[in-house]
Amino acid sequence: xxxxxxxxxxxxxxxxxxxxxxxxxxxxxxxxxxxxxxxxxxxxxxxxxxxxxxxxxxxxxxxxxxxxxxxxxxxxxxxxxxxxxxxxxxxxxxxxxxxxxxxxxxxxxxxxxxxxxxxxxxxxxxxxxxxxxxxxxxxxxxxxxxxxxxxxxxxxxxxxxxxxxxxxxxxxxxxxxxxxxxxxxxxxxxxxxxxxxxxxxxxxxxxxxxxxxxxxxxxxxxxxxxxxxxxxxxxxxxxxxxxxxxxxxxxxxxxxxxxxxxxxxxxxx
Ligand SMILES: [Zn+2]
Numbered sequence: 001x002x003x004x005x006x007x008x009x010x011x012x013x014x015x016x017x018x019x020x021x022x023x024x025x026x027x028x029x030x031x032x033x034x035x036x037x038x039x040x041x042x043x044x045x046x047x048x049x050x051x052x053x054x055x056x057x058x059x060x061x062x063x064x065x066x067x068x069x070x071x072x073x074x075x076x077x078x079x080x081x082x083x084x085x086x087x088x089x090x091x092x093x094x095x096x097x098x099x100x101x102x103x104x105x106x107x108x109x110x111x112x113x114x115x116x117x118x119x120x121x122x123x124x125x126x127x128x129x130x131x132x133x134x135x136x137x138x139x140x141x142x143x144x145x146x147x148x149x150x151x152x153x154x155x156x157x158x159x160x161x162x163x164x165x166x167x168x169x170x171x172x173x174x175x176x177x178x179x180x181x182x183x184x185x186x187x188x189x190x191x192x193x194x195x196x197x198x199x200x201x202x203x204x205x206x207x208x209x210x211x212x213x214x215x216x217x218x219x220x221x222x223x224x225x226x227x228x229x230x231x232x233x234x235x236x237x238x239x240x241x242x243x244x245x246x247x248x249x250x251x252x253x254x255x256x257x258x259x260x261x262x263x264x265x266x267x268x269x
Contacts, residue, residue, distance in 0.1 A: 004165030006213035011055035013220035022098040030092035035114040057164030070114040154182035172235035174204035181269040
């Protein structure tokens, strides 16, 4: 499933490649993914020029001269800049540009392709309810968000309405780098631990951001992301020695999800 490193990378690639292009037509093969009637979606975007591409949580936000195109890949998928002669077998949405290229979008399972007029982005509930992108926070911002919270740290970091962008792939390394047990209660964190967590969020996400995301996702140009399984420090490595202290890494149940921890480095539950 795409998380912040993958979504940030796709938005960056799309911004560099798509800004200035004019949408000539739109073909929707999965109308269920839309938030408006098909005709409103196609007339909303057809003839518009792409002005900017940003992201928020798992959403890619394309601002055009006629409105917002908001894209969420759900469990995963491909966004490819290609042409009609080279379309992949699977696609659910095609955006044709006036220069002959097109954007082919596939959802592995189910995704969202939404439209909002330029002045109505704030009425898009699925993005409006998201917390800030976690990588954009300052240490002070993070401290303020954590202040007064009484939940457990892992649940908080995965709650997209609190902070957006961290999912099950990167959470384990982030908590390990911060030396925090996933079940640690937020109101017991010291200033030093919050500082460690802030640094760990960046240290846990940056290696993948710098390599255009994880290997299981595809770039806009059809290549695999460069962040490899063996670069994951502790996630999915139960039975292996902790790279910090040598203790055997454990897979434990934390609420409804599994966590990978070093029981020595992250002992402070
Ligand atoms: Zn350890």
